[in-house]
Every structure is written in structure tokens, then in C-alpha cells.
Amino acid sequence: MTDSGRSYHTIGDPAEVEAETESLRDRRAAITELGDALRTLVEQAAATEAPADELRRAAALVREATIPVGKQQRERGQMPTADDLLGGVRMYNPVCGSGSALAPPLLIELGAGGVTGSCTLGLAYEGPPMYAHGGVSALLLDQILGYATSASGHPGMTVRLDTEYRAPVPLQTELRLSAEVVNVDGRKVTARATIATAAEPDRELVVATGLFIALRADQAIRLFGTVLHPDASNPAVAHD
Numbered sequence: 001m002t003d004s005g006r007s008y009h010t011i012g013d014p015a016e017v018e019a020e021t022e023s024l025r026d027r028r029a030a031i032t033e034l035g036d037a038l039r040t041l042v043e044q045a046a047a048t049e050a051p052a053d054e055l056r057r058a059a060a061l062v063r064e065a066t067i068p069v070g071k072q073q074r075e076r077g078q079m080p081t082a083d084d085l086l087g088g089v090r091m092y093n094p095v096c097g098s099g100s101a102l103a104p105p106l107l108i109e110l111g112a113g114g115v116t117g118s119c120t121l122g123l124a125y126e127g128p129p130m131y132a133h134g135g136v137s138a139l140l141l142d143q144i145l146g147y148a149t150s151a152s153g154h155p156g157m158t159v160r161l162d163t164e165y166r167a168p169v170p171l172q173t174e175l176r177l178s179a180e181v182v183n184v185d186g187r188k189v190t191a192r193a194t195i196a197t198a199a200e201p202d203r204e205l206v207v208a209t210g211l212f213i214a215l216r217a218d219q220a221i222r223l224f225g226t227v228l229h230p231d232a233s234n235p236a237v238a239h240d
């Protein structure tokens with residue numbers, strides 16, 4: 001991989017490939033390190049009771065931190081160079097990505113017949129006092145439903161998400177999510193997912209049913225062509 005990280009699917013000397021792999025691993029570790037620091041910042045900023053002068057000092061430090069991070073930015077049509085779209089590596093996914101300050105992150109594992117997830121939501125995700133915002137629950141559920149449909153061999157896009165809030169989701173509490181595909185009808189895939197606490201995994205706090213539609217080839221190309229099929233029109237592809 002080049003230092004700029006623009007191309008790591010290279011074929012060549014094994015030693016060089018190993019070095020590239022190590023470089024990619026190191027960059028992903030650094031992205032995760034920054035993500036961890038940002039998550040701590042976001043959580044502490046949501047919980048802070050510090051006085052105004054301390055908050056202004058912190059704001060100045062954060063503004064300074066944006067300088068090195070902002071130096072090399074990608075465009076919308078470019079995948080992050082640390083990602084592996086087909087391999088399922090999405091470093092900045094806002095639910096699972098270890099590089100995303102927005103992601104709790106949700107850790108997802110593939111299991112027999114479905115997928116399970118775990119995370120703990122801090123005060124930054126608060127909706128009703130002490131409990132998670134309902135939109136955050138829907139976000140987690142949409143993601144794990146998407147994983148379940150993909151893992152079953154029927155990837156698609158969400159066209160409908162029905163969410164039933166049975167009890168509030170507590171913050172600062174280890175959560176367990178699970179999802180499984182319940183029906184496949186041509187391009188339409190239906191899956192069910194739940195949120196519970198780790199302490200009471202059978203007590204369903206939020207239950208969602210998602211309808212996913214598998215994209216036709218022409219739709220996939222129309223929506224994602226530049227990133228799925230890199231060519232000369234794709235600014236994400238290095239031509240140097």
C-alpha cells in the first residue's frame with residue numbers, strides 16, 4: 001500500500017504485500033484510536049458540568065485537533081481507503097464503525113440462524129432522561145437487521161422499518177441485540193430484531209420488523225456504480 005493508502009489491492013512481491021498489509025493494519029488501528037478518543041470526548045461533553053472557561057479551553061483544543069485530521073479529506077464518491085466494502089470492513093459506519101464518533105460502537109457477531117449484537121449507550125444517546133433516544137434504538141435495529149439479511153445471503157436496502165417500543169432502553173447498561181430473517185419472497189426479505197439488556201436477554205424492550213429489497217443490477221449500478229465498479233469516472237480510484 002502506498003503511504004496515501006489509495007490502493008492496497010496490489011499483486012506483487014509477497015514481502016511488499018506483507019508490508020502493505022501491516023501498513024493497512026496500522027492505519028486501521030490509528031483510525032480506531034482516534035474513534036475511541038472522539039467517543040470519549042463526545043460522551044464526556046454530553047455529561048460535563050465543567051464551568052464555561054474550561055469548556056472554551058476544550059473547544060480551542062478540539063479546533064486545533066481538526067487541523068491534522070482535515071488535511072486529506074475524501075469526497076462523497078470515494079470509499080475510505082481503509083475500508084473493504086466487499087469484505088465488510090466499514091471503518092466509519094455510524095453504528096458499528098470503530099472510527100466513527102457516532103457509533104457506540106455496536107459489536108455484531110454472526111451466529112447460527114441469525115446475528116447478535118452488543119453495546120452500551122452512554123449519556124450522549126439520551127432521549128427521555130436516563131434512557132436511549134428512540135431514534136437511536138431504530139438506528140441500531142436497522143443496522144443489525146441489515147447484517148442479518150446480508151448474512152443470510154439476501155442483502156438489500158431497508159424500505160420499511162416498523163419499531164415497537166415496549167419499554168425504555170436504559171443508558172450505561174450492557175445491551176443485547178439479536179436479528180434473524182423470517183421470510184424471503186423474491187426480492188423482498190423480512191427480518192425481525194430485538195433490543196434487550198444483557199441482564200435480562202429474554203425481556204424484549206424494542207422489537208423491529210424490517211422489509212428489505214434486493215437491488216436489481218441496474219439499481220445497484222445507478223445508486224453505487226462509482227464505488228462498486230471503479231473506473232475512470234471514479235475519483236476514488238488512483239490513476240497515478
Ligand SMILES: CCCCCCCCCCCC(=O)SCCNC(=O)CCNC(=O)[C@H](O)C(C)(C)COP(=O)(O)OP(=O)(O)OC[C@H]1O[C@@H](n2cnc3c(N)ncnc32)[C@H](O)[C@@H]1OP(=O)(O)O
Binds near residue numbers: 143188216
Ligand atoms: C456482512 C456485511 C453486512 C453489511 C450490512 C449493512 C447493513 C446496512 C443496514 C442499513 C440499511 C439502510 O439503512 S439502507 C438505507 C435506507 N434505505 C433506502 O435508502 C432505500 C430507498 N429505497 C429505494 O431506493 C427503493 O425503494 C429501492 C431501490 C430499494 C427499491 O425500488 P424498486 O425496485 O423500484 O422497488 P419497488 O418495485 O417499488 O418494490 C419492490 C417490491 O417491494 C415492495 N415495497 C417497496 N417499498 C415498500 C414499502 N416501503 N413497504 C412495503 N412494501 C414495499 C413493493 O410493493 C414491491 O412488491 P411487489 O409488487 O414485488 O410484491
